Amino acid sequence: MDPRMIVIHEKSYILEIIDSVPFINTPLHVASASGNLAFATELMNLKPSFARKLNTYGPLHLAIEEGETQLVLSFLKVDPDLVRLRGRECIILY
Template sequence: MAISIDPRLSEAARLGNIDDAFYALIHEDPYTLDHIDQIPFVHTPLHIAKHEGQIHFAMEMMNLKPSFARKLNRDGFSPMHLALRNGQIKLVLRLWKADKDPVRVKGREGKG
């Protein structure tokens, strides 16, 4: 059985909607991010925000749940790996400034 995140949270990350959508979900379930963190391989809101270029939302995720920066998605990539692969240098630098450990995360095929 595939476990995924709430589609409303995915949409909030995709659109970068922090105040109206994201925090509304947190008010509804304060453990929302903790539930996601328990899934071993998941496309987190940080992965989604990164993919969509939503830097402000991505940095909010880094502040609230730094462990998401080290989380691998089902394809074995961290948000940092994906940002590097997609040439999103501004986001890479912001992620690195916030937490230098994601640079050391081993991803797919042991690549860091």
């Protein structure tokens, strides 16, 4: 069994715990920065709220920086308002 699946199986509320932290690198941030379209798409389906979580940037911005056009379009299909996401200092990031 894939080790990542063991963690999810043993800690079934891990995504909710991550979601409760206001500023954090979520798994969606990691998937966006690495261009992992399949994983990012699945995370967007499971926890669309992750797309609005900020570390320094949101996951959409990370995908833009990495030139992941297909991932950016996928995010915008789920939530078109991500282009107007306000950062920590009320700055529109995109």
